[in-house]
Amino acid sequence: MDGTMFPLFRLPDNALLHVLQSMEELSLILFSLISNRSKTLTISANFKPENDLKVLYARDFTFVLHLPNISLDSIFNILEFNLYDDSLWGRSRGHLPIVDLSNFVFSTVQADQYRKIDDLIEYKESKGWTARQYLLHFLDILHKPYVFFYYRDPGFNAD
Amino acid sequence: MSCEEPTTSPTPENNITVVSSDGKEFLLDLKLTEQSETLARLISNFEYDRTDVKKDPVPLGNITSAQMQKIIEWLQHHRYYPKWEQNDIHYSTSFTFETWVEEYLNIPNNEMFELLNAANYLNIPRLFSTICRIMASRITGKSAEQIRTVLNIKTDVKNDVYTGIPIQEDSSSSEDGMSEISLSPSPPPI
Numbered sequence: 001m002d003g004t005m006f007p008l009f010r011l012p013d014n015a016l017l018h019v020l021q022s023m024e025e026l027s028l029i030l031f032s033l034i035s036n037r038s039k040t041l042t043i044s045a046n047f048k049p050e051n052d053l054k055v056l057y058a059r060d061f062t063f064v065l066h067l068p069n070i071s072l073d074s075i076f077n078i079l080e081f082n083l084y085d086d087s088l089w090g091r092s093r094g095h096l097p098i099v100d101l102s103n104f105v106f107s108t109v110q111a112d113q114y115r116k117i118d119d120l121i122e123y124k125e126s127k128g129w130t131a132r133q134y135l136l137h138f139l140d141i142l143h144k145p146y147v148f149f150y151y152r153d154p155g156f157n158a159d
Numbered sequence: 160m161s162c163e164e165p166t167t168s169p170t171p172e173n174n175i176t177v178v179s180s181d182g183k184e185f186l187l188d189l190k191l192t193e194q195s196e197t198l199a200r201l202i203s204n205f206e207y208d209r210t211d212v213k214k215d216p217v218p219l220g221n222i223t224s225a226q227m228q229k230i231i232e233w234l235q236h237h238r239y240y241p242k243w244e245q246n247d248i249h250y251s252t253s254f255t256f257e258t259w260v261e262e263y264l265n266i267p268n269n270e271m272f273e274l275l276n277a278a279n280y281l282n283i284p285r286l287f288s289t290i291c292r293i294m295a296s297r298i299t300g301k302s303a304e305q306i307r308t309v310l311n312i313k314t315d316v317k318n319d320v321y322t323g324i325p326i327q328e329d330s331s332s333s334e335d336g337m338s339e340i341s342l343s344p345s346p347p348p349i
Contacts, residue, residue, distance in 0.1 A: 006268035022295035
């Protein structure tokens with residue numbers, strides 16, 4: 001990094017949108033989280049992944065989104081936004097507390113892509129948001145009307 | 160992509176003069192101006208491509224001489240390239256650039272910003288699109304704080320003036336401004 005700035009918000013609208021549409025999907029999703037204006041701009045970029053937004057819940061609470069990986073023909077990347085608070089695990093004595101989405105607040109957001117361990121990207125920032133706020137954020141920026149909930153049994157082992 | 164560059168000697172008939180915001184004059188070959196939709200339209204409207212028409216210098220009030228010099232370097236390199244066609248590949252995981260382009264755009268972020276504005280003003284689609292992609296690739300893999308720093312984005316979280324404790328700004332991120340979550344009655348198989 002050269003230390004100088006690229007004041008994105010001062011660009012003309014067409015240039016600004018072109019930069020956003022040139023971004024890799026995960027970067028765009030992370031960008032949407034960094035400020036209210038970046039969220040609005042991400043919505044304007046009209047990023048519409050084909051696959052559904054899913055929420056897997058068990059010990060942790062994970063937003064799952066399958067993204068087509070253009071560079072690896074027809075292989076799908078799975079983007080997981082894993083929201084959890086380790087302190088909840090201790091408090092709940094091994095069981096997920098009854099989740100009231102309006103009050104469930106996470107301290108850490110981690111985003112990673114399966115099969116790309118080296119490219120692990122962590123978004124570690126406390127926004128003070130509830131899970132519901134994160135969920136609505138994802139629905140907004142991805143232009144999704146629905147989200148699907150699945151319970152992931154922690155005792156289940158496919159092997 | 161690389162193209163052979165035949166040598167041509169510029170003549171007064173196939174040149175126009177552009178003047179940068181700091182008053183410096185540049186002689187531009189008409190062939191080069193074809194890459195700029197703004198200049199090409201101007202030349203067409205004033206019929207500067209005709210030899211019997213007097214060509215007045217074209218003022219470019221938004222572009223400094225340093226930027227113009229950089230742009231001319233780009234135009235000359237791409238002089239014999241085919242016309243740029245914007246493809247529809249968005250949200251790509253990676254873009255590849257030729258070595259010359261990487262070296263040409265190996266400039267600080269602030270200069271990149273000015274060059275993008277100039278490319279937008281002159282409407283040079285190949286340069287415009289390339290800079291956007293380079294900037295997008297510079298953001299890839301950055302943390303939230305690094306993105307804020309590079310893009311000069313202020314955080315929404317403000318400190319309470321009395322306690323100094325961070326408080327969330329009341330805006331579109333607040334609960335009130337959000338729509339209800341829609342749950343599908345029949346989820347698809349996982």
